[in-house]
Each structure stands twice: as C-alpha cells, then as structure tokens.
Amino acid sequence: SADYPKFYYESSSDQKLWYAYTSVGVSIVDGCAADNIAASLGSSSSYQIEPEWLLTQNPDFMFLDMMQGAESGPGKTEEDMAALWMKLKDQRQFPGFLDIKAIKNNNFYIIDRDITSGPRWVVGHAYFAKCMHPELFADIHPDEWNLEYLKEFFGLDITGTWAYPMPK
Numbered sequence: 001s002a003d004y005p006k007f008y009y010e011s012s013s014d015q016k017l018w019y020a021y022t023s024v025g026v027s028i029v030d031g032c033a034a035d036n037i038a039a040s041l042g043s044s045s046s047y048q049i050e051p052e053w054l055l056t057q058n059p060d061f062m063f064l065d066m067m068q069g070a071e072s073g074p075g076k077t078e079e080d081m082a083a084l085w086m087k088l089k090d091q092r093q094f095p096g097f098l099d100i101k102a103i104k105n106n107n108f109y110i111i112d113r114d115i116t117s118g119p120r121w122v123v124g125h126a127y128f129a130k131c132m133h134p135e136l137f138a139d140i141h142p143d144e145w146n147l148e149y150l151k152e153f154f155g156l157d158i159t160g161t162w163a164y165p166m167p168k
Helices: 051-057 078-091 118-132 142-154
Strands: 006-010 018-021 046-049 061-066 108-112
Touching: 006 051, 046 051, 061 118, 078 108, 108 118, 118 142
Parallel strands: 006 061, 061 108
Antiparallel strands: 006 018, 018 046
C-alpha cells in the first residue's frame, strides 16, 4: 500500500554479499502494515543485490538479520549491540548510503535470528511492528516477552540483547 512504510530486510551479516529477503522468505513481517522492497524480485526466499539498488528503493526502515548468533543474544549488553550496530552501519558505507531514508531517520536495526524464526518468531514479529509503528505499539515490549518466554518454557533466567536499538 502507498500508505505503508517500505522496509529492507537483509539475510546476511558478513558484508561480502548482500541478500535481500523477499516476501517468500519474510513471513515474520506479514501483517505489520509495511511493504517489503524486495517483494518484486522473484519467488525465491532471498536474492543477492547490489548495494546501489537500495538507493533506488530508498526504504524507510532497514533490518539486518544476525545469522551469526555469537554477536547478539545471550550475555550481550546494549553497549555490545550498540558497538555492533555502529560497526555494521560503517561497513555498509557506499556513495549515497547516508542519504537513504532509513539511515537519515535512524531507522536502521539489527535483530538476532533466534527471535525471527522458530517458536520465538512472535517476539520478532512484535519487534518489527513496533519499529515501524511505535505509536500503535507503545505498550508492547518484545524484549520483555523474549526473556519471559525463555524463563517460562526453558527455565532460563538469562540476560542478553537480541535486537538493537529497541524501539521506544
């Protein structure tokens, strides 16, 4: 819809290649009232893209899926994630990158794979919705849901940061 924000969701975090998740690969965002800029790329779950393609699409939001769980999640502090966020943002620098709406408006997020698939997908779903529509989900706290889930169903009383920054 023309009224929905546009988002880019990347499935790689190593910066050697850029892979955009399509609608086929991103059911986690279904129902979040947002348009995936990679939806028209085809019927595969993801496609390798050139970074300059982002300039032509100019997404309102960018999400990076942390497939390498050692960099996010259990034991990671918000400070750890802030440093990782800055590193990943800096690694993406190419001419025009800072002009992308998502970057200019500070709507660049990293999210751990553990909360975007499997039984905790609802946590990731709430995170995406809250990022893109904070005014509608002010009373939703995905970070708290995640910790509650881990404690209730796995008996884990752990700390960590699975997404950064947390929307306010």
